[in-house]
Amino acid sequence: MADLIRRYGPALLAWALLLWLRPSPAPGRRLVRVCVLGLAVSQTALTPAVRSLSRALGAPDVELLLAHLAMVVAVWAGAQVLLRLHSLPARARRHTVWALGAGVVMAVLFAAAPDVMPQSPFVMEYCIAYAVALLPGLAVIAHLCLRDARTARDRILRAGLGLVVAGVVAAAGYMVCRTVVAITARAPFTFAAGKGFLLSKALPTTAHLLVLVGVGVPAAAAWLRRYRQYRRLGPLWLALYRAEPGIALEPPRATVFPTRLQLYRRVIEIRDGLLVIRPYRRTVPDSERQEAAEIAAALRAREEGRPPASPAPTVHGGRDIGSDTEYLCRVADAYRELTKA
Secondary structure, three states: OHHHHHHHHHHHHHHHHHHHOOOOOOHHHHHHHHHHHHHHHHHHHOOHHHHHHHHHOOOOOHHHHHHHHHHHHHHHHHHHHHHHHOOOHHHHHHHHHHHHHHHHHHHHHHHHOOOOOOOOOOHHHHHHHHHHHHHHHHHHHHHHHHHHHHHOOOHHHHHHHHHHHHHHHHHHHHHHHHHHHHHHOOOOOOOHHHHOHHHHHHHHHHHHHHHHHHHHHHHHHHHHHHHHHHHHHHHHHHHHHHHOHHHOOOOOOOOOOOOHHHHHHHHHHHHHHHHHHHHHOOOOOOOHHHHHHHHHHHHHHHHOOOOOOOOOOOOOOOOOHHHHHHHHHHHHHHHHHHHHO
């Protein structure tokens, strides 16, 4: 059972994370998905099932080339995300050219090798080309993630970046060990430790898991925060929707995995509802609890057909969508407690 988990677990985890990261038109989000897709394809290609399939199809060992090229794509995409975030377009273009060139060299050397035995012609050169393809990208990811981790205010983001750095360092160490082992096949020295379980099996699996968890933890935390905010806003949104159904794009429905757009839309619809009842408000509140009481009183006044007040009080809120969402969540919490009483 433990062997099955080691062989198939990383691939399943990568595919699960890919499904979790929903498609987005934002270039950064697309590149993150490309990175995770590369990791998923790479780990899947190395499973016993795919190896058996390649042999059955008469193309033995081709899964190794597929796995390695997919890893090159994953590292390229990860580096591109960070280089673009740090406004380094020239380095991003150079890294793209480097990855493409190294990938072509790998494919040529793989085709020229008669088999993948360490002592066979072009195998050592292929392993060196693979390391050369990955190590610059891994260095970029480790350096920029470490720099961001030192300045990030969010603890979860810092932890995720730290895990990514640890995984990238482990991956770089594995690539160095793998390259040295390939060289020893045609050199007058040995590196027995590089063939042991710790460096040849445990280290790459650990690196893969660390990177996936590092990417997944901030994403999961963001979803949990978004889910909680969406749920907290629910009672206030529903009260305003009942008073004026026209504020909503669609009627109420259960949402287990709210997207950023759904949360944003809920905030906008609450703001639209508050504008509808604004003429019925009497005072300017100085706290979220008073704001909730004013909303409840305005909803009752509108329902009972009372004349609107004049002039309407000023509407309070946050400075941007994030702070406004938090403000409305606090108002919604106070509204829920007030209506329970």
